Amino acid sequence: SQTIHQWPATLVQPVGSPLSLECTVEGTSNPNLYWYRQAAGRGLQLLFYSVGIGQISSEVPQNLSASRPQDRQFILSSKKLLLSDSGFYLCAWMGGPGELFFGEGSRLTVL
Amino acid sequence: SQELEQSPQSLIVQEGKNLTINCTSSKTLYGLYWYKQKYGEGLIFLMMLQKGGEEKSHEKITAKLDEKKQQSSLHITASQPSHAGIYLCGADKGGTSYDKVIFGPGTSLSVIP
Numbered sequence: 538s539q540t541i542h543q544w545p546a547t548l549v550q551p552v553g554s555p556l557s558l559e560c561t562v563e564g565t566s567n568p569n570l571y572w573y574r575q576a577a578g579r580g581l582q583l584l585f586y587s588v589g590i591g592q593i594s595s596e597v598p599q600n601l602s603a604s605r606p607q608d609r610q611f612i613l614s615s616k617k618l619l620l621s622d623s624g625f626y627l628c629a630w631m632g633g634p635g636e637l638f639f640g641e642g643s644r645l646t647v648l
Numbered sequence: 649s650q651e652l653e654q655s656p657q658s659l660i661v662q663e664g665k666n667l668t669i670n671c672t673s674s675k676t677l678y679g680l681y682w683y684k685q686k687y688g689e690g691l692i693f694l695m696m697l698q699k700g701g702e703e704k705s706h707e708k709i710t711a712k713l714d715e716k717k718q719q720s721s722l723h724i725t726a727s728q729p730s731h732a733g734i735y736l737c738g739a740d741k742g743g744t745s746y747d748k749v750i751f752g753p754g755t756s757l758s759v760i761p
Contacts, residue, residue, distance in 0.1 A: 569747060580753040581691075581736060588747070596741075596748070627690055635681040635738065635749055639690030 539564035543628050543640035550647055556601075556615040558643045560628030563609065568630040570611040571637065572603055576624035587611060623647045651675075652737055652752035660758045661727050669722045669755045671737030677717045681738040681749065682709075691736065694722075724757075732759045 540563045550556060562568055572584040583596045585603035593603050600619050604612045611628055625644050629637040651674040661667050671680065679698050683691040695704045697713035697720060704711055708731075711722045724731055734754045741748040 581751040583741065583748060583750055586748055629690070631747070635679045635696050635740065636693045637691070637749060638693070642688070642690050644688075
């Protein structure tokens with residue numbers, strides 16, 4: 538069966554520090570992968586999506602970037618965090634039209 | 649691109665009561681999805697609606713898509729504490745691509761035993 542994992546689960550980072558969140562999927566090949574962010578007052582926002590290795594679509598201009606170095610690995614990064622980057626980050630893969638399977642989430646607090 | 653609104657923003661009901669959550673789109677929906685999120689966790693897919701007038705059920709949860717395909721309602725019958733959480737409707741961002749799903753702001757449901 539397919540599984541999706543994210544880490545770390547929680548982290549507290551100072552403003553200006555770098556960020557790396559990792560997501561891996563098991564049990565499927567060549568999945569569409571997504572990064573979403575959920576922040577207070579802003580709902581669940583689509584950040585990046587990828588249809589294959591090295592193929593990244595950025596949905597919202599921001600301080601973040603994404604990479605897909607392997608078929609089932611999706612990484613969210615930042616060189617310098619801002620206070621506004623705080624939120625709950627969710628990775629997902631698409632199993633069928635509109636059917637997303639989400640990871641457990643990574644809660645980021647930027648101080 | 650697609651924009652979704654949900655009402656109410658939050659809901660508190662007594663166990664056993666019925667409730668309805670609404671989702672309205674700014675454009676015709678080619679696919680409407682309902683998800684549930686427990687606090688602090690990822691979302692869980694409930695069901696997908698595609699055709700005007702379509703209705704689907706998942707346990708005690710029923711969702712409908714109106715004939716014009718711009719509004720959906722999610723109805724819970726005889727609510728239980730296990731129904732508590734955030735309900736989000738989703739739709740394809742581009743309208744027809746099925747590749748990128750955007751979500752409404754969510755409806756927070758609390759069920760009092």
